[in-house]
Amino acid sequence: MIRLPSIVPLFAALLFVGVLNINTASLAGERVLLDPFNPATGQPETSDKPRVPHDPALPAHPDSPSEIEPPLESEIPDQAEESAEPDSSTLLEEEDAADVEPEVAAPELEPDPSIMLTGRVWRAKPGIVFLKTQVGLLSLSSKTTLKTIPASQEVSFVIHDDHLVVDIVKRTDGTLVHRYLSGPLKRSDDDDTQLLGWTPDGEHAFLMGPHAQALSSRKDGDSITVEVDETTVLGIHDLQFDLQIGQIAPRGSNARLLLTGTISKLKSNFIFFRTPIGIVNVNAKIGIKNVKVGQTMTLRMHDHHVVADLAPSNDAAPIRRFVTGPLEFATPDRSSVRLWTPEGEQTYPTDRGKGALNGKKEGTPITVELNGNGDVVQFHLVN
Numbered sequence: 001m002i003r004l005p006s007i008v009p010l011f012a013a014l015l016f017v018g019v020l021n022i023n024t025a026s027l028a029g030e031r032v033l034l035d036p037f038n039p040a041t042g043q044p045e046t047s048d049k050p051r052v053p054h055d056p057a058l059p060a061h062p063d064s065p066s067e068i069e070p071p072l073e074s075e076i077p078d079q080a081e082e083s084a085e086p087d088s089s090t091l092l093e094e095e096d097a098a099d100v101e102p103e104v105a106a107p108e109l110e111p112d113p114s115i116m117l118t119g120r121v122w123r124a125k126p127g128i129v130f131l132k133t134q135v136g137l138l139s140l141s142s143k144t145t146l147k148t149i150p151a152s153q154e155v156s157f158v159i160h161d162d163h164l165v166v167d168i169v170k171r172t173d174g175t176l177v178h179r180y181l182s183g184p185l186k187r188s189d190d191d192d193t194q195l196l197g198w199t200p201d202g203e204h205a206f207l208m209g210p211h212a213q214a215l216s217s218r219k220d221g222d223s224i225t226v227e228v229d230e231t232t233v234l235g236i237h238d239l240q241f242d243l244q245i246g247q248i249a250p251r252g253s254n255a256r257l258l259l260t261g262t263i264s265k266l267k268s269n270f271i272f273f274r275t276p277i278g279i280v281n282v283n284a285k286i287g288i289k290n291v292k293v294g295q296t297m298t299l300r301m302h303d304h305h306v307v308a309d310l311a312p313s314n315d316a317a318p319i320r321r322f323v324t325g326p327l328e329f330a331t332p333d334r335s336s337v338r339l340w341t342p343e344g345e346q347t348y349p350t351d352r353g354k355g356a357l358n359g360k361k362e363g364t365p366i367t368v369e370l371n372g373n374g375d376v377v378q379f380h381l382v383n
Contacts, residue, residue, distance in 0.1 A: 112298075113277050115159040115243075116256040120171075121151050131155055134255040135301060136246035136283075140166065144237045145180075145227065153177060157241075159277060163198040164225075166239070180239055182225040185218050195226070195233055207232045246283040248324065248365065248382070249304050257301035262314075263293050273297065285383050287324030287367035305340040321370040323348075324382060326363045339368060353379030 119131030119138050128141040129149045138157060140146060149155070149168060156167040164182035169175060181197040188194035193212060194205040206228045208215055214236055218224060227235040249255035261275035271282040271291055282299065284291065288308045291297065296316070298309040306324040311317060323339050323346070330338040330347040334357075338347050348368050350357055356379040357366070365382035 110258055111161040112258050112260050113159055113161065113275060114256065114258040115157065115277075116254070117157045119155045119157060121149055121153070121155075124149050129155075131157075133157070134249035134253040135257065136244040138244075139242045141240045141242075142238055145178075145235070145239070158200055160198060160200075164239075164241075165199055178227060179229070180225055180227050180237065182239055183223065185215070185220055185222045185224050187220060197226070197228065209233060211236055242278075244281045244283075245286065245299075245301075246281075248286050248306055249301060251304045251326075253303060255301055255303060257299065260296070260298045263291050263295045263297060266291065266293060271297075273299070287322050287365075287380070287382055289322060289367070289369060289380065290320075300342055302340060302342075307341055317372060319372045320377075321374070322367050323370065324365065324367040327357070327360055327366045328362055337366070337368070348376050350379070352376050356381055 117133040117135065117138065119133040121129060122132045122137070123130040126147050127143060128139060129146055131138045131140070138155075140155070152171055153168050154171050156165070156169065158165040158167075162183050164180075166178075166180040166182075167176060168178040170177060181199070183198060186196040188196055188205050191205070193208055195208055195215065196203055196205055206226075209232050211226075211233050215224075215233075225237045225239040226233050227237060245257075259273070259275045259277070259280065261273050261280075263271060264274040264279070265272035269284045271284055271288065273280045273282050282288070287306050288297075291310060294313075296311045296314050298311075298318075300307045304325065306322075308322045308324075309318040310320040310322075312319060323341055325339045328338045329350075330336040334350060336347045336349050337353075337357075338345055348370075353366075353368075353376075360366070360381075367380040367382055369377040369380060371377050
């Protein structure tokens with residue numbers, strides 16, 4: 001057996017490796033590796049180049065120097081995650097809807113003039129009756145009715161703008177005995193045999209019945225007074241009244257009054273107050289100070305509270321307000337008081353009323369005088 005020298009196998013191995021290197025170099029010379037995102041100038045684009053899909057919601061800007069990069073796969077939310085997490089804009093809309101409070105209808109304005117009083121018989125004679133009300137004397141007079149009103153009956157007296165309602169009822173059970181309606185004549189548009197009259201329960205229609213002929217000579221808008229029951233006109237009358245305001249209504253009396261007019265005369269403590277319902281005598285001791293003839297006054301009485309606004313004329317702003325009611329301290333240190341006003345309860349500092357309020361118990365009637373800006377001028381005690 002012939003043995004090859006040991007150098008021969010080594011030479012064969014080196015020759016095989018050299019052939020492999022030569023083939024690899026030739027393949028590298030033929031293949032060009034392209035940067036798929038930044039192709040060199042002059043290199044053709046290949047179909048394998050990845051492209052960013054165009055968003056149809058975004059305008060195309062081919063000349064823009066910046067490129068929009070696609071989001072990372074980890075940044076793309078899963079569809080289930082999208083549906084599980086509510087849209088923030090929807091949440092904001094729902095919060096805004098929850099924050100929107102329902103519209104509250106504006107309160108109905110109290111008519112001026114407006115009065116609601118009850119009275120009991122003090123004196124009476126045919127055709128006239130004197131009643132004691134929560135705020136003073138009220139007299140009713142008529143040539144055709146009010147023949148007798150016994151002491152067992154009481155009177156409800158209501159004025160609402162141009163309308164007057166006088167109800168005479170039994171004191172024991174409130175049974176209606178007489179009802180008188182005064183105001184502008186108004187016939188029903190649906191039935192010319194019916195008369196429309198305002199009551200505290202709203203407007204109602206009443207059959208004229210045998211009084212249709214007497215009412216036919218009256219024009220719509222003429223002032224009339226009729227006696228009615230629930231459905232029918234019972235009679236046509238004349239009715240006058242006279243009101244004197246001499247005191248503050250007691251607590252819980254439910255008295256209401258709103259009048260605006262002009263100071264026509266001053267005599268002793270009485271103010272002759274010319275209003276749309278006539279001259280009303282007002283005792284200044286209910287908390288009205290330093291009034292002058294010619295001034296305009298708006299007087300409000302609400303249960304046991306009184307507010308009087310004084311102005312130089314009808315079209316001028318008030319220059320004085322007198323707020324009267326029972327003394328009630330708003331703070332434990334007695335540094336302010338609380339009183340009712342048409343705008344709601346208000347508090348007033350007591351630094352200008354230390355002398356008048358010193359030693360006074362809560363419940364004592366007081367008057368706070370304010371200037372045109374609503375600042376406290378001084379405190380008064382009601383005599």
